[in-house]
Amino acid sequence: MAEQIIQFRGVQKAFGDKVVYDDLTLDVRRGETLTIIGGSGVGKSVCLKMLIGLMTVDKGTIHAFGESVSEFTNKDLLRLRSRIAMLFQGAALFDSMSVEENIKYPLIEHNWGTEAAMNKRVAEVLEMVDMPGIQKLKPAELSGGMKKRVGLARSIAIEPEVILYDEPTTGLDPVNVRRINGLILSLQERLGVTSIVVTHDMDTVFTITDRLAMVCDRRIAFVGTPDEAKAHELRYLREFIKGGRGVLDEDI
Template sequence: MEFAIELKDVHKSFGEYKIHKGIDIQVHKNAITYIIGPSGTGKSVLLKQMCGLMPPTKGDVLVDGKSIVGLKGKDLLELRKKFGILFQNAALFDSMTVFENVAFPLLEHTKLNKKQIHDIVIEKLRLVGLRDIEKKLPSELSGGMRKRVGLARAIALEPQIILYDEPTTGLDPIMCDVVDNLINDTQKELNITSVVISHDIDSALKIADYMAMLYDGRVVLFGTPDEFKSTDNPYVRQFLSASMEGPIKVI
């Protein structure tokens, strides 16, 4: 079995606060893996460690079988080219048009000419279901459209892995379904590895190939959606049922 990312006994502390206490996760290549759990369990911090934005305090992170801990300079830059990231709020540049936002990584990291960049931008926008909006500013777009533009920018350099940080946060149920289908369709069309950080249980059970649930700094269950549905793990059962009763502390 080949893995795109492996986390081995990953610990992360901020001062005396221990957020991860030994995380072990294997992210399968060319599949969609959801990482779920209550707020404050360090899901987004884990995402940053996967792509080298933040080092673990202890443990190892492997991408394509090679450790990325301690990478610097050119080696770290090359690593990050393997990743596309869709941030929670899409993180678009407000002063740039849609076209300029999607073209930004191409201008920064390639030597392509204007015609080549134009064709790539239009193609990536088409892939996420957007046409004839390249001259608009982010302020002129709906929340769902901004997410799509953010995804188009994330796939502009044709990464091997896409990381999604809470992609459905702040969206209505219909738009959540649109984003779910977008994640699924993008993975299938580009045959890439997708890691989704979320507390959206419905989305995870619907489109994930694999799921990991974090609680109290550890993975309480890793498996398929069917395994999550059938488990008797009390932490998972409480989280899936959105109940106050159970071992998960409600603060």
Template sequence: MSKVIIEFKDVYKSFNGLLVHNGINLSILEGEIMSLLGGSGSGKSVMLKELIGLIRPDKGDIIVFGKNVTQMKENELFQLREHIGLLFQGAALFDSLTVSQNIAYPLREHLHLTEKEIQERVDEKLKLVGLSGIGSKMPAELSGGMKKRVGLARAIATEPDIILYDEPTTGLDPMTAQRINELILELQRKLGVTTIVVTHDLHCVRMVSDRIAMLHEGKIVMVGTWEELAASGIQTVKDFISGTICD
């Protein structure tokens, strides 16, 4: 049986008096793909930021690798982030750096590698996301889908144990979105990582998820497989699925 590698315990968070998390409880197993599903403003992306210590919850605990993130000092958070890769919603590439320099950035920040080792790692990750040979290009020369894949190559450059995806298919055409979904599955199989996908894209959820956590009004209202969510009698879940699918 897989062990719990990430756990949110009774987490609360407010911004300017607006309650975003109202007692979040969620356990994520080692090696699984967990999708966080919910409408805009439901607090999905906030959970990722809490997980890596960019945002501190007002109350509650977040346990990663057996340690409480909410009690970590900055140097401990820095060490934790070495084991976590994050694909930002807009890829968040540095415009002034080449593709290779973007991917090399976390390697130089976190690992003690020679320039030769860094370049080998960069080339390897570009190949893994299907973009061999574009290392000298600038972000402005890339399509939206290519930027996402470069961002993904950077996210896995340090060979993390956990990969976080923040809206990985938003703004992409259907074919490119499908390629990103396939990459999520491929990387999980090849690297054996624990994966969290934040999305409201139901096609992505159906394709990649082992389990899904549905957020509504600051709480997790259901956790289960896609089949379990689709058959759910919970009105909130039914409304979200029926209101989003356009058959």
């Protein structure tokens, strides 16, 4: 069996009275693409944020590469985020900065090297997302699909081992959905990265997934391959798959 590089064990998380998780238990294997599905507000983004230490857990543990994330100092977290990169919901580019400056931001944060080395890396990653030569453009000059790809270029710039994608295709037209899915797949094949993808889009699930996990009732209610998911009797899961985009689909 493939090496488990990330382990959530009995994680609890609440905001005031609102319990998001009372037992989040999940493993991620090296090199796989795991998709996370579930209705709006069930805690998909919270799960990713806890993994990279942007949010703390109330109880339970999260291990990444054999180390306990909740015991990390700020310095440890910075090191963790050079190995696990996150593509945030909405891409979250800095509007006042050019494409090049946006992509250099994590490179500077993680001491990538000289200006020349950074320029070379920016050119490389723009090539990888099929947008060479757009260094000097501003986000306002880009379409939604292009912004996502620049966000992706920024996420992969520091050569992470794991990439977290929070709704990478939400709000995109079908052509761009396919393009982003293709990029996720090719990054996995070319770079051997492990991917965790939060999505609403069932085409995305069935195109790129090795395993899928469903968040429901404050825990992971199902984890398995897409074929196992189709055969599973959990009503909510079946409806989610049949409904194409999920039964609770309001958080676009």
